[in-house]
Amino acid sequence: MCGICGFNFEDAELAKAMADSISHRGPDSDGVYTDKGVSLGNRRLKIIDLSAKGRMPMANEEGNLIITFNGEIYNFQTIRSELEKKSYRFNSQTDTEVILHAYQEYGSKCVELLNGDFAFAIWDSKKKELFLARDRLGIKPLYYYHKGYKFIFASEIKSILQHKDVGRSVNENCLRQIILYAYPIREETLFKDILELKPGHFLTLKNNKVKIEKYWNLEINETNNSEDFYKKNVQNLLSESVKRRLVADVPLGISLSGGIDSSILVAMASRHSKEPVKTFTIGFDANDEDCRNARIIANHFGTDHTEIQLRHEDLTKALVKVLWHMEIPISRPAMAPLYYLYNKIREKLTVSLAGEGSDEIFAGYNRYDAYTKLPRAGEVENRNYYNQLKEKISMPLSKKIEYVSSGVFNRDKEEFFSDKLLKIPKEIDVMRTFGPYLKNTKNDGKQLNRALLYELKTEIPYFHCNKLDKLSMANSHEVRVPYLDHTLVEFAMTIPSEYKFYGAGKKIILQKIANELLPKEVAKRRKMPMAVPLSDFFNKEFIDIADNLLSESQIRKREYYKIPGVRKLINNIRQRKVSLDKNNVTEDNAYRQLLFFTNLELWTKLFIDNVKNPKLNINYYI
Secondary structure, eight states, rough: EEEEHHHHHOOOOHHHHHHHHGGOOOOOOEEEEEEEEEEEEEEEEOSSSSSSOSSSEETTTTTTTTEEEEETTTTHHHHHHHHHHHOOSSSSOOOOHHHEEEEHHHHGGGGOOEEEEEEEEEETTTTTEEEEEOOTTTOOOEEEEEEEEEEEEEHHHHHHHTTTSEEEEHHHHHHHHHHHSOOOSSSSSSSSTEEEEOEEEEEEEHHHHHEEEOOOOOOOOOOOOOHHHHHHHHHHHHHHHHHHTOSSSSSSSEOOOSSSSHHHHHHHHHHSEEESEEEEEEOOOTSHHHHHHHHHHHHTTOEEEEEEEHHHHHEEEEEHHHHHHHHHHOOOOOOOOOHHHHHHHHOOOOOEETTTTHHHHHHHHHGGGGGGGOOOGGOSOHHHHHHHHHHTTOOOOHHHHHHHHOOOOTTTTHHHHHHHTOOOOGSSSHHEEEEEETTOOOSTTTTTHHHHHHHHHHHHIIIIIIIHHHHHTTTTTTOOOOOOOOHHHHHTSSGGGGGGGGGOOOOOHHHHHHHHHSHHHTTOOOOOOOOOOOOHHHHIIIIIHHHHHHHHHTTSSSSBBBBHHHHHHHHHHHTTTOOOOTTTTTTTHHHHHHHHHHHHHHHHIISSSSSSSSOOOGGGGG
């Protein structure tokens, strides 16, 4: 796992500055390659083949192909064996060199062979062509800037911003997406002229012309088999995915939340590992449900378990660092705990596994209920729940389309944001983004996989994967996600909705697997988000900081806000006039709104005020 960067002109000093700006991604070694038509940079985190032979940028024997690579290829040994049969010789034991020779042999089609998490660039000095590729589900980030005669790319936006000609202005269209959905839903970033390469795509640059092509597309292909058939296949595919991700030349473990997703990973890893699996749990209270359940799993499987306890002041201290690494303002409070989790895991391990992606593949969120099939009246014991479910499933299609959003301003954005920001272009309106997925559908349950497909193409790459990558790599730590192995995801799209979410049952197939592998008290546990006590945090620690950052004189400088709405929200929280709202997307919605406003103001100070290396201490900004 590494940090990569480069551009289409020769400048060794700039390439080094860009690589150094993301040195947290690769503290073990660095490298720069330059030619008349290109400069490539790399910061390496050693995972496979710890020797100097793995240093990047790496060239082939002829010296005409040079690669800078970020990620892991889990089937590289198989590909290497095939290439060796074709007389290719290898100087290292790295997956990097395998990609390089695979490209030499197969060209752009090499990406179709790769099972892994990757973003890489290859320069062909004979063709004068630059080739960039990103993995199928967007697990590894890759950003680029193309304006005039300059093409610049990197693992993180801050690296691209090292070039003096790259402007620092807000992409309001992306900001609108974050307001509507809580995250960007496509390749735009919050910086004008900087884009993400889409998942499952590759890009070629030749004669300053960019060509982008899709090499993989996830589709729904529901089949008609038994529940046992789907369960056995999911179990086998996931077990193989875990096994692949246990290969490393450095210490490895698992982040354990106490829920069934990560607990299943522990169960499977324990079967494949000769040594006790190392597990880590984070929480605000050693007696909370997450920590208790994680302890049960750790004891059951005999793991080497570590508990990490957080304090409110830890959230405050981490806030600016989290924003600097995430590069977008966020409303979700679990970001700071996640940053601390990987910070503490890194003290012992270089690599860990996480349960990300399970909910979007197997339907683990309550908001998916509207797209399921209505069960027969006697199949749901709780009559009130049944009536609510029936009402949601029977909603008009237009309401169902709007229902998918997990944003925190779904009801009241008009109170907070300027009229300019509220002019939503048609192309990002939910009727144009999610609407086509539900076109001409009925209330027969088949809407569910369509909703999941939408989230796998939006929330997974543009929020969840970026979150995991950036908050882990901020601590020079690699995270692997077994649920997002493309073979498992493809199979999951063949599973009918009644084996995912039916009645009061969510993640039904995964639940069946959990019942076989896990202690009963954990397997039957209802899904819970990471417990972050926002009300206590704001009232005890954070309200003065938010009030200071969002003073009327300060926010008047911005074009984002309606000042009365923001100030009213602050005053209501300060005076404790805010109550939990069980009818909203999240019960602590008001706190999340203020968290977003605070983060947006801090993000603006960090990135738009033309500071290359800003202070990462919250006290500097208040």
